[in-house]
Amino acid sequence: MALRNDIASFLEQTGLIGRFTGRFFSSGLKPRYEFRELLAQCYIIGYQSLPLVGLTGFIMGLVLTMQLRPSLVDYGVQSQLPVMVGIAIVREIGPVITALIFAGKIASSIGAELGSMKVTEQIDAMTVSGTNPFKYLVATRVLASTLMLPVLTVLGDAMSLYGAYIGVNIRSVTSFRLFFDQVFASLNFGDVLPAVIKTFFFGFAVGVIGCYKGYFSSKGTRGVGHSANSAVVLSSVVIFIIDLLAVQFTDLLGLN
Amino acid sequence: METREPVIVVEHLFKSFGDNAVLKDFSLTVQANENVVVLGKSGSGKSVLIKCIIGLLKPESGRILVFGQDVPELAEEELDQVRMKIGFLFQGNALYDSMTVRENLEFPLRRHCIDYTQKKVDQLVMEALENVGLPHTVDMMPAELSGGMLKRVALARTMILQPEIILYDEPTTGLDPVTAREIDRLIVQLQHKFHTASIIITHDMHCVKNTADRVALLLDGRVYTEGTYQELENSGDKNVKQFFE
Numbered sequence: 472m473a474l475r476n477d478i479a480s481f482l483e484q485t486g487l488i489g490r491f492t493g494r495f496f497s498s499g500l501k502p503r504y505e506f507r508e509l510l511a512q513c514y515i516i517g518y519q520s521l522p523l524v525g526l527t528g529f530i531m532g533l534v535l536t537m538q539l540r541p542s543l544v545d546y547g548v549q550s551q552l553p554v555m556v557g558i559a560i561v562r563e564i565g566p567v568i569t570a571l572i573f574a575g576k577i578a579s580s581i582g583a584e585l586g587s588m589k590v591t592e593q594i595d596a597m598t599v600s601g602t603n604p605f606k607y608l609v610a611t612r613v614l615a616s617t618l619m620l621p622v623l624t625v626l627g628d629a630m631s632l633y634g635a636y637i638g639v640n641i642r643s644v645t646s647f648r649l650f651f652d653q654v655f656a657s658l659n660f661g662d663v664l665p666a667v668i669k670t671f672f673f674g675f676a677v678g679v680i681g682c683y684k685g686y687f688s689s690k691g692t693r694g695v696g697h698s699a700n701s702a703v704v705l706s707s708v709v710i711f712i713i714d715l716l717a718v719q720f721t722d723l724l725g726l727n
Numbered sequence: 728m729e730t731r732e733p734v735i736v737v738e739h740l741f742k743s744f745g746d747n748a749v750l751k752d753f754s755l756t757v758q759a760n761e762n763v764v765v766l767g768k769s770g771s772g773k774s775v776l777i778k779c780i781i782g783l784l785k786p787e788s789g790r791i792l793v794f795g796q797d798v799p800e801l802a803e804e805e806l807d808q809v810r811m812k813i814g815f816l817f818q819g820n821a822l823y824d825s826m827t828v829r830e831n832l833e834f835p836l837r838r839h840c841i842d843y844t845q846k847k848v849d850q851l852v853m854e855a856l857e858n859v860g861l862p863h864t865v866d867m868m869p870a871e872l873s874g875g876m877l878k879r880v881a882l883a884r885t886m887i888l889q890p891e892i893i894l895y896d897e898p899t900t901g902l903d904p905v906t907a908r909e910i911d912r913l914i915v916q917l918q919h920k921f922h923t924a925s926i927i928i929t930h931d932m933h934c935v936k937n938t939a940d941r942v943a944l945l946l947d948g949r950v951y952t953e954g955t956y957q958e959l960e961n962s963g964d965k966n967v968k969q970f971f972e
Contacts (some may be wrong), residue, residue: 584825596821599781600835600888601807 499610519621532631536638545608557654565628570673574706576683582702585685586695616678661726731758740789767945773928776891777894814885816898822869855883874908911937
Protein backbone atom coordinates (compact mmCIF):
# COMPACT_ATOMS: atom_id res chain seq x y z
CA MET A 472 0.00 0.00 0.00
CA ALA A 473 2.83 2.39 0.93
CA LEU A 474 4.62 1.53 -2.31
CA ARG A 475 1.44 2.22 -4.27
CA ASN A 476 1.11 5.61 -2.60
CA ASP A 477 4.76 6.40 -3.32
CA ILE A 478 4.33 5.50 -6.98
CA ALA A 479 1.13 7.58 -7.21
CA SER A 480 2.89 10.50 -5.52
CA PHE A 481 5.89 10.17 -7.87
CA LEU A 482 3.63 10.14 -10.94
CA GLU A 483 1.66 13.12 -9.62
CA GLN A 484 4.88 15.08 -8.99
CA THR A 485 6.17 14.19 -12.46
CA GLY A 486 2.91 15.43 -14.00
CA LEU A 487 2.97 18.67 -12.03
CA ILE A 488 6.60 19.37 -12.89
CA GLY A 489 5.76 18.59 -16.52
CA ARG A 490 2.93 21.10 -16.41
CA PHE A 491 5.19 23.66 -14.73
CA THR A 492 7.76 23.13 -17.50
CA GLY A 493 5.00 23.55 -20.10
CA ARG A 494 4.03 26.82 -18.47
CA PHE A 495 7.64 27.98 -18.75
CA PHE A 496 7.56 27.46 -22.52
CA SER A 497 4.00 28.70 -23.06
CA SER A 498 4.04 31.89 -20.99
CA GLY A 499 7.46 32.29 -19.37
CA LEU A 500 9.23 33.02 -22.64
CA LYS A 501 6.71 35.56 -23.94
CA PRO A 502 7.18 39.33 -23.50
CA ARG A 503 7.54 41.25 -21.29
CA TYR A 504 11.15 40.10 -20.93
CA GLU A 505 12.88 40.61 -17.60
CA PHE A 506 16.42 41.23 -18.88
CA ARG A 507 17.54 43.09 -15.79
CA GLU A 508 16.50 40.28 -13.47
CA LEU A 509 17.94 37.70 -15.89
CA LEU A 510 21.32 39.43 -15.74
CA ALA A 511 21.14 39.63 -11.95
CA GLN A 512 20.37 35.91 -11.78
CA CYS A 513 23.19 35.06 -14.22
CA TYR A 514 25.52 36.92 -11.85
CA ILE A 515 24.17 35.13 -8.76
CA ILE A 516 23.80 31.68 -10.31
CA GLY A 517 26.84 31.78 -12.57
CA TYR A 518 29.50 34.14 -11.32
CA GLN A 519 28.95 33.49 -7.63
CA SER A 520 29.18 29.72 -8.19
CA LEU A 521 32.53 30.04 -9.91
CA PRO A 522 34.82 29.68 -6.84
CA LEU A 523 33.00 26.56 -5.66
CA VAL A 524 32.95 24.92 -9.08
CA GLY A 525 36.59 25.89 -9.71
CA LEU A 526 37.84 24.57 -6.39
CA THR A 527 35.92 21.29 -6.52
CA GLY A 528 36.95 20.82 -10.16
CA PHE A 529 40.60 21.34 -9.30
CA ILE A 530 40.48 18.86 -6.40
CA MET A 531 38.56 16.33 -8.51
CA GLY A 532 41.17 16.43 -11.29
CA LEU A 533 44.02 16.14 -8.80
CA VAL A 534 42.50 13.24 -6.88
CA LEU A 535 41.40 11.39 -10.02
CA THR A 536 44.94 11.55 -11.39
CA MET A 537 46.50 10.38 -8.15
CA GLN A 538 44.03 7.48 -7.89
CA LEU A 539 44.46 6.37 -11.51
CA ARG A 540 48.24 6.53 -11.56
CA PRO A 541 49.05 3.29 -9.62
CA SER A 542 46.81 1.17 -11.88
CA LEU A 543 48.35 2.61 -15.03
CA VAL A 544 51.86 2.09 -13.61
CA ASP A 545 50.97 -1.59 -13.00
CA TYR A 546 50.17 -1.96 -16.70
CA GLY A 547 53.12 0.18 -17.78
CA VAL A 548 50.99 2.78 -19.48
CA GLN A 549 51.43 5.73 -17.15
CA SER A 550 52.27 7.87 -20.16
CA GLN A 551 48.59 7.61 -21.07
CA LEU A 552 47.52 9.25 -17.82
CA PRO A 553 46.77 12.68 -19.37
CA VAL A 554 44.70 11.03 -22.12
CA MET A 555 42.61 8.95 -19.71
CA VAL A 556 42.07 11.77 -17.27
CA GLY A 557 41.26 14.22 -20.07
CA ILE A 558 38.62 12.01 -21.63
CA ALA A 559 37.09 11.06 -18.27
CA ILE A 560 36.86 14.68 -17.16
CA VAL A 561 35.57 16.22 -20.37
CA ARG A 562 33.12 13.50 -21.35
CA GLU A 563 31.58 12.49 -18.06
CA ILE A 564 33.01 13.41 -14.71
CA GLY A 565 33.30 17.16 -15.32
CA PRO A 566 29.72 17.74 -16.52
CA VAL A 567 28.09 15.42 -13.99
CA ILE A 568 30.07 16.48 -10.92
CA THR A 569 29.73 20.16 -11.82
CA ALA A 570 25.98 19.67 -12.31
CA LEU A 571 25.67 17.90 -8.95
CA ILE A 572 27.56 20.67 -7.16
CA PHE A 573 25.49 23.21 -9.03
CA ALA A 574 22.30 21.39 -7.96
CA GLY A 575 23.45 21.40 -4.35
CA LYS A 576 24.11 25.14 -4.41
CA ILE A 577 21.54 26.52 -6.83
CA ALA A 578 18.50 24.22 -6.56
CA SER A 579 18.53 24.56 -2.78
CA SER A 580 19.01 28.31 -2.92
CA ILE A 581 16.23 28.84 -5.48
CA GLY A 582 13.93 26.44 -3.61
CA ALA A 583 14.53 28.20 -0.30
CA GLU A 584 14.33 31.72 -1.76
CA LEU A 585 11.08 31.19 -3.65
CA GLY A 586 9.67 29.08 -0.81
CA SER A 587 10.37 31.85 1.66
CA MET A 588 8.85 34.43 -0.71
CA LYS A 589 5.78 32.23 -1.05
CA VAL A 590 5.12 31.77 2.66
CA THR A 591 5.73 35.46 3.42
CA GLU A 592 3.31 36.49 0.64
CA GLN A 593 6.04 38.26 -1.34
CA ILE A 594 4.95 36.39 -4.47
CA ASP A 595 1.37 37.56 -3.89
CA ALA A 596 2.68 41.11 -3.37
CA MET A 597 4.36 40.88 -6.75
CA THR A 598 1.13 39.69 -8.34
CA VAL A 599 -0.97 42.50 -6.88
CA SER A 600 1.58 45.05 -8.04
CA GLY A 601 0.87 43.91 -11.59
CA THR A 602 4.04 41.86 -12.04
CA ASN A 603 3.82 38.31 -13.32
CA PRO A 604 5.88 36.42 -10.71
CA PHE A 605 6.24 33.42 -13.00
CA LYS A 606 8.06 35.52 -15.58
CA TYR A 607 9.95 37.62 -13.07
CA LEU A 608 11.03 34.88 -10.67
CA VAL A 609 10.76 31.55 -12.47
CA ALA A 610 11.58 32.23 -16.13
CA THR A 611 14.64 34.30 -15.25
CA ARG A 612 16.05 31.71 -12.84
CA VAL A 613 15.42 28.77 -15.18
CA LEU A 614 17.05 30.62 -18.09
CA ALA A 615 20.01 31.77 -16.00
CA SER A 616 20.51 28.25 -14.69
CA THR A 617 20.29 26.78 -18.23
CA LEU A 618 22.79 29.28 -19.62
CA MET A 619 25.25 29.34 -16.75
CA LEU A 620 25.80 25.64 -16.09
CA PRO A 621 27.49 24.99 -19.47
CA VAL A 622 29.82 27.95 -18.85
CA LEU A 623 30.60 26.70 -15.35
CA THR A 624 31.18 23.19 -16.67
CA VAL A 625 33.73 24.39 -19.23
CA LEU A 626 35.52 26.40 -16.54
CA GLY A 627 35.22 23.50 -14.09
CA ASP A 628 36.72 21.14 -16.71
CA ALA A 629 39.62 23.56 -17.22
CA MET A 630 40.29 23.64 -13.47
CA SER A 631 40.03 19.82 -13.30
CA LEU A 632 42.56 19.45 -16.08
CA TYR A 633 44.86 21.87 -14.32
CA GLY A 634 44.42 19.79 -11.15
CA ALA A 635 45.24 16.70 -13.18
CA TYR A 636 48.39 18.41 -14.50
CA ILE A 637 49.50 19.09 -10.91
CA GLY A 638 48.60 15.48 -10.02
CA VAL A 639 50.75 14.10 -12.84
CA ASN A 640 53.66 16.27 -11.72
CA ILE A 641 53.59 15.04 -8.15
CA ARG A 642 55.28 11.76 -9.08
CA SER A 643 56.87 12.65 -12.43
CA VAL A 644 57.77 15.64 -14.51
CA THR A 645 55.59 16.61 -17.45
CA SER A 646 55.58 20.01 -19.05
CA PHE A 647 52.40 22.04 -19.13
CA ARG A 648 52.46 22.07 -22.94
CA LEU A 649 53.08 18.33 -23.30
CA PHE A 650 50.31 17.49 -20.83
CA PHE A 651 47.70 19.63 -22.58
CA ASP A 652 48.89 18.58 -26.06
CA GLN A 653 48.26 14.98 -25.05
CA VAL A 654 44.86 15.82 -23.55
CA PHE A 655 43.59 17.78 -26.53
CA ALA A 656 45.01 15.34 -29.09
CA SER A 657 42.91 12.61 -27.54
CA LEU A 658 39.66 14.62 -27.56
CA ASN A 659 37.44 14.98 -30.58
CA PHE A 660 34.14 16.56 -31.54
CA GLY A 661 32.16 13.57 -30.26
CA ASP A 662 33.71 13.96 -26.81
CA VAL A 663 33.24 17.67 -26.30
CA LEU A 664 29.98 18.68 -27.97
CA PRO A 665 27.56 16.10 -26.44
CA ALA A 666 29.15 16.74 -23.03
CA VAL A 667 28.48 20.46 -23.32
CA ILE A 668 25.00 20.05 -24.80
CA LYS A 669 23.82 17.83 -21.97
CA THR A 670 24.81 20.46 -19.43
CA PHE A 671 22.14 22.78 -20.88
CA PHE A 672 19.60 20.08 -19.99
CA PHE A 673 21.16 19.62 -16.54
CA GLY A 674 20.95 23.37 -15.94
CA PHE A 675 17.37 23.52 -17.17
CA ALA A 676 16.38 20.64 -14.88
CA VAL A 677 18.04 22.25 -11.84
CA GLY A 678 16.32 25.57 -12.56
CA VAL A 679 12.87 24.08 -13.16
CA ILE A 680 12.97 21.79 -10.13
CA GLY A 681 14.34 24.46 -7.79
CA CYS A 682 11.68 26.93 -8.93
CA TYR A 683 8.87 24.36 -8.84
CA LYS A 684 9.70 23.26 -5.31
CA GLY A 685 9.97 26.84 -4.06
CA TYR A 686 7.00 28.24 -5.97
CA PHE A 687 4.64 25.65 -4.53
CA SER A 688 6.12 25.61 -1.07
CA SER A 689 3.65 25.49 1.80
CA LYS A 690 3.39 24.74 5.52
CA GLY A 691 5.54 27.65 6.72
CA THR A 692 9.25 27.55 7.47
CA ARG A 693 9.24 23.76 7.65
CA GLY A 694 7.88 23.74 4.12
CA VAL A 695 10.69 26.04 2.98
CA GLY A 696 13.31 23.64 4.38
CA HIS A 697 11.55 20.74 2.71
CA SER A 698 11.43 22.62 -0.61
CA ALA A 699 15.16 23.32 -0.52
CA ASN A 700 16.01 19.77 0.44
CA SER A 701 13.73 18.04 -2.05
CA ALA A 702 14.88 20.38 -4.83
CA VAL A 703 18.46 19.17 -4.36
CA VAL A 704 17.52 15.49 -4.09
CA LEU A 705 15.21 15.53 -7.11
CA SER A 706 17.61 17.62 -9.23
CA SER A 707 20.45 15.20 -8.49
CA VAL A 708 18.36 12.19 -9.49
CA VAL A 709 17.15 13.91 -12.66
CA ILE A 710 20.75 14.82 -13.59
CA PHE A 711 21.66 11.13 -13.56
CA ILE A 712 18.54 10.23 -15.56
CA ILE A 713 19.37 12.87 -18.19
CA ASP A 714 22.95 11.65 -18.26
CA LEU A 715 21.77 8.09 -18.85
CA LEU A 716 19.49 9.22 -21.68
CA ALA A 717 22.26 11.38 -23.17
CA VAL A 718 24.65 8.41 -23.23
CA GLN A 719 22.03 6.26 -24.95
CA PHE A 720 21.35 9.00 -27.45
CA THR A 721 24.99 9.66 -28.33
CA ASP A 722 25.49 5.90 -28.56
CA LEU A 723 22.68 5.71 -31.12
CA LEU A 724 24.31 8.53 -33.07
CA GLY A 725 27.64 6.69 -32.99
CA LEU A 726 29.34 9.46 -31.03
CA ASN A 727 30.57 7.23 -28.16
CA MET B 728 -27.10 62.24 2.56
CA GLU B 729 -24.19 62.48 0.18
CA THR B 730 -24.30 59.91 -2.64
CA ARG B 731 -21.05 58.77 -4.11
CA GLU B 732 -20.17 56.44 -6.91
CA PRO B 733 -19.55 52.83 -5.88
CA VAL B 734 -15.99 51.70 -6.65
CA ILE B 735 -16.34 48.14 -5.39
CA VAL B 736 -19.53 46.11 -5.70
CA VAL B 737 -19.50 42.53 -4.44
CA GLU B 738 -22.62 40.53 -5.21
CA HIS B 739 -23.61 37.05 -4.04
CA LEU B 740 -20.02 35.87 -3.61
CA PHE B 741 -19.37 32.20 -2.89
CA LYS B 742 -15.92 30.87 -2.06
CA SER B 743 -14.99 27.58 -0.47
CA PHE B 744 -11.87 25.52 0.18
CA GLY B 745 -12.78 21.88 -0.25
CA ASP B 746 -15.82 21.24 1.92
CA ASN B 747 -15.29 24.42 3.91
CA ALA B 748 -17.53 27.16 2.52
CA VAL B 749 -15.99 30.45 3.66
CA LEU B 750 -18.06 33.07 1.86
CA LYS B 751 -21.73 32.27 1.28
CA ASP B 752 -23.77 34.79 -0.65
CA PHE B 753 -21.59 37.69 0.49
CA SER B 754 -22.55 41.14 -0.84
CA LEU B 755 -20.99 44.53 -0.10
CA THR B 756 -20.69 47.91 -1.78
CA VAL B 757 -17.89 50.42 -1.15
CA GLN B 758 -18.29 54.02 -2.27
CA ALA B 759 -15.53 56.35 -3.43
CA ASN B 760 -13.54 57.95 -0.57
CA GLU B 761 -15.13 55.64 2.00
CA ASN B 762 -13.42 53.47 4.60
CA VAL B 763 -15.37 50.26 5.13
CA VAL B 764 -14.23 47.96 7.90
CA VAL B 765 -15.09 44.29 7.51
CA LEU B 766 -15.26 42.97 11.03
CA GLY B 767 -15.33 39.31 11.85
CA LYS B 768 -13.80 36.51 13.87
CA SER B 769 -10.52 34.88 12.86
CA GLY B 770 -11.06 32.41 10.05
CA SER B 771 -14.38 33.94 9.06
CA GLY B 772 -13.20 34.68 5.49
CA LYS B 773 -12.28 38.36 5.76
CA SER B 774 -8.88 37.99 4.10
CA VAL B 775 -10.38 35.63 1.52
CA LEU B 776 -12.78 38.41 0.56
CA ILE B 777 -10.08 40.98 -0.25
CA LYS B 778 -7.94 38.36 -1.99
CA CYS B 779 -10.95 37.64 -4.23
CA ILE B 780 -11.35 41.38 -4.87
CA ILE B 781 -7.73 41.75 -6.02
CA GLY B 782 -7.89 38.54 -8.05
CA LEU B 783 -5.50 36.44 -5.97
CA LEU B 784 -8.32 33.95 -5.36
CA LYS B 785 -11.10 33.04 -7.75
CA PRO B 786 -14.59 32.69 -6.30
CA GLU B 787 -16.91 29.84 -7.29
CA SER B 788 -19.70 32.25 -8.15
CA GLY B 789 -20.82 35.83 -7.69
CA ARG B 790 -19.68 39.13 -9.14
CA ILE B 791 -16.90 41.46 -7.99
CA LEU B 792 -17.09 44.76 -9.82
CA VAL B 793 -14.14 47.10 -9.37
CA PHE B 794 -14.67 50.36 -11.25
CA GLY B 795 -17.38 48.48 -13.16
CA GLN B 796 -15.10 45.63 -14.29
CA ASP B 797 -15.90 42.09 -13.20
CA VAL B 798 -12.60 40.95 -11.66
CA PRO B 799 -13.08 37.15 -11.83
CA GLU B 800 -13.87 37.42 -15.55
CA LEU B 801 -10.88 39.55 -16.51
CA ALA B 802 -7.89 38.27 -18.49
CA GLU B 803 -4.51 38.59 -16.75
CA GLU B 804 -3.50 41.76 -18.66
CA GLU B 805 -6.85 43.45 -17.92
CA LEU B 806 -6.59 42.40 -14.30
CA ASP B 807 -3.13 43.98 -14.07
CA GLN B 808 -4.63 47.27 -15.27
CA VAL B 809 -7.28 47.11 -12.53
CA ARG B 810 -4.64 46.14 -9.95
CA MET B 811 -2.73 49.33 -10.74
CA LYS B 812 -5.63 51.23 -9.18
CA ILE B 813 -5.67 49.04 -6.07
CA GLY B 814 -3.18 48.98 -3.24
CA PHE B 815 -2.96 45.93 -0.98
CA LEU B 816 -1.41 46.03 2.47
CA PHE B 817 -0.57 42.48 3.49
CA GLN B 818 -0.94 41.29 7.06
CA GLY B 819 2.73 40.24 7.12
CA ASN B 820 3.77 43.33 5.10
CA ALA B 821 5.27 41.16 2.30
CA LEU B 822 8.20 43.50 1.73
CA TYR B 823 10.81 41.98 -0.58
CA ASP B 824 13.40 41.01 1.99
CA SER B 825 16.30 40.84 -0.48
CA MET B 826 15.75 44.49 -1.47
CA THR B 827 16.34 47.74 0.40
CA VAL B 828 13.42 49.98 1.33
CA ARG B 829 14.23 52.14 -1.70
CA GLU B 830 14.18 49.13 -4.04
CA ASN B 831 10.94 47.90 -2.50
CA LEU B 832 9.28 51.22 -3.26
CA GLU B 833 10.88 51.52 -6.68
CA PHE B 834 9.68 48.08 -7.72
CA PRO B 835 6.06 49.01 -8.65
CA LEU B 836 7.27 52.25 -10.27
CA ARG B 837 9.79 50.40 -12.43
CA ARG B 838 7.05 48.05 -13.60
CA HIS B 839 4.38 50.60 -14.42
CA CYS B 840 6.09 53.95 -14.94
CA ILE B 841 8.94 52.90 -17.19
CA ASP B 842 9.32 56.37 -18.72
CA TYR B 843 10.04 57.99 -15.34
CA THR B 844 13.55 59.36 -14.88
CA GLN B 845 15.64 58.23 -11.92
CA LYS B 846 15.20 61.71 -10.43
CA LYS B 847 11.41 61.40 -10.62
CA VAL B 848 11.53 57.88 -9.14
CA ASP B 849 13.74 59.08 -6.27
CA GLN B 850 11.37 61.97 -5.63
CA LEU B 851 8.31 59.70 -5.50
CA VAL B 852 10.09 57.24 -3.20
CA MET B 853 11.04 60.00 -0.78
CA GLU B 854 7.55 61.52 -0.89
CA ALA B 855 5.99 58.14 -0.10
CA LEU B 856 8.37 57.62 2.82
CA GLU B 857 7.74 61.14 4.10
CA ASN B 858 4.00 60.41 4.04
CA VAL B 859 4.60 57.61 6.54
CA GLY B 860 7.27 59.51 8.48
CA LEU B 861 10.22 57.28 7.59
CA PRO B 862 12.43 59.05 5.04
CA HIS B 863 15.58 58.02 6.96
CA THR B 864 14.96 54.31 6.32
CA VAL B 865 15.35 54.60 2.55
CA ASP B 866 18.61 52.66 2.32
CA MET B 867 17.87 50.18 5.09
CA MET B 868 16.96 46.53 4.63
CA PRO B 869 13.54 45.31 5.85
CA ALA B 870 15.31 43.08 8.40
CA GLU B 871 16.68 46.22 10.10
CA LEU B 872 13.23 47.70 10.74
CA SER B 873 10.83 47.23 13.66
CA GLY B 874 7.32 45.81 13.20
CA GLY B 875 5.71 49.25 13.12
CA MET B 876 8.29 50.60 10.68
CA LEU B 877 7.79 47.60 8.41
CA LYS B 878 4.07 48.28 8.39
CA ARG B 879 4.65 51.94 7.50
CA VAL B 880 7.10 51.08 4.72
CA ALA B 881 4.63 48.51 3.37
CA LEU B 882 1.97 51.22 3.45
CA ALA B 883 4.30 53.59 1.59
CA ARG B 884 4.85 50.92 -1.09
CA THR B 885 1.10 50.38 -1.29
CA MET B 886 0.57 54.10 -1.81
CA ILE B 887 3.37 54.80 -4.27
CA LEU B 888 1.27 54.31 -7.39
CA GLN B 889 -1.44 56.48 -5.76
CA PRO B 890 -4.16 53.83 -5.92
CA GLU B 891 -7.82 54.78 -5.76
CA ILE B 892 -8.65 51.79 -3.57
CA ILE B 893 -6.64 50.31 -0.70
CA LEU B 894 -7.28 46.89 0.79
CA TYR B 895 -5.86 46.53 4.30
CA ASP B 896 -5.42 43.00 5.65
CA GLU B 897 -5.25 43.21 9.46
CA PRO B 898 -3.17 46.43 9.46
CA THR B 899 -2.65 46.55 13.23
CA THR B 900 -2.19 42.87 14.03
CA GLY B 901 1.02 42.15 15.93
CA LEU B 902 1.71 45.79 16.75
CA ASP B 903 1.87 47.38 20.18
CA PRO B 904 -1.12 49.64 21.03
CA VAL B 905 0.79 52.89 20.47
CA THR B 906 2.07 51.85 17.04
CA ALA B 907 -1.31 50.39 16.15
CA ARG B 908 -2.98 53.76 16.81
CA GLU B 909 -0.30 55.46 14.67
CA ILE B 910 -1.23 53.12 11.83
CA ASP B 911 -4.93 53.96 12.37
CA ARG B 912 -4.09 57.67 12.07
CA LEU B 913 -2.05 57.04 8.92
CA ILE B 914 -4.94 55.15 7.32
CA VAL B 915 -7.28 58.08 7.94
CA GLN B 916 -4.65 60.65 6.86
CA LEU B 917 -4.05 58.82 3.59
CA GLN B 918 -7.79 58.58 2.98
CA HIS B 919 -8.15 62.34 3.41
CA LYS B 920 -5.02 63.23 1.43
CA PHE B 921 -5.52 60.91 -1.55
CA HIS B 922 -9.33 60.46 -1.37
CA THR B 923 -9.00 56.69 -1.47
CA ALA B 924 -11.71 54.14 -0.82
CA SER B 925 -10.64 51.34 1.51
CA ILE B 926 -11.68 47.99 2.83
CA ILE B 927 -10.05 47.37 6.18
CA ILE B 928 -10.05 43.81 7.45
CA THR B 929 -9.62 43.66 11.21
CA HIS B 930 -10.89 42.43 14.52
CA ASP B 931 -9.09 45.19 16.42
CA MET B 932 -11.99 47.29 17.78
CA HIS B 933 -9.81 50.37 18.34
CA CYS B 934 -8.84 50.24 14.67
CA VAL B 935 -12.53 49.87 13.74
CA LYS B 936 -13.47 52.89 15.83
CA ASN B 937 -10.64 55.07 14.52
CA THR B 938 -10.85 54.27 10.82
CA ALA B 939 -14.35 53.14 9.86
CA ASP B 940 -16.88 55.26 8.01
CA ARG B 941 -18.99 52.12 7.90
CA VAL B 942 -18.66 48.69 9.47
CA ALA B 943 -19.84 45.41 7.90
CA LEU B 944 -20.01 42.46 10.27
CA LEU B 945 -19.07 39.21 8.55
CA LEU B 946 -20.74 36.25 10.15
CA ASP B 947 -21.28 32.79 8.73
CA GLY B 948 -19.98 33.79 5.31
CA ARG B 949 -22.25 36.79 4.72
CA VAL B 950 -22.77 40.35 5.92
CA TYR B 951 -24.78 39.91 9.09
CA THR B 952 -25.32 43.61 9.61
CA GLU B 953 -23.74 46.92 8.69
CA GLY B 954 -23.76 50.50 9.93
CA THR B 955 -21.57 53.10 11.57
CA TYR B 956 -19.41 52.18 14.56
CA GLN B 957 -21.87 53.90 16.91
CA GLU B 958 -24.86 52.11 15.41
CA LEU B 959 -23.26 48.73 15.88
CA GLU B 960 -21.93 49.61 19.32
CA ASN B 961 -25.46 50.45 20.43
CA SER B 962 -26.97 47.35 18.85
CA GLY B 963 -28.83 44.98 21.13
CA ASP B 964 -28.03 41.97 18.94
CA LYS B 965 -25.88 39.47 20.87
CA ASN B 966 -23.87 38.56 17.74
CA VAL B 967 -22.94 42.21 17.34
CA LYS B 968 -22.46 42.97 21.03
CA GLN B 969 -19.85 40.22 21.47
CA PHE B 970 -17.40 42.31 19.41
CA PHE B 971 -17.88 45.40 21.56
CA GLU B 972 -17.64 43.77 24.98
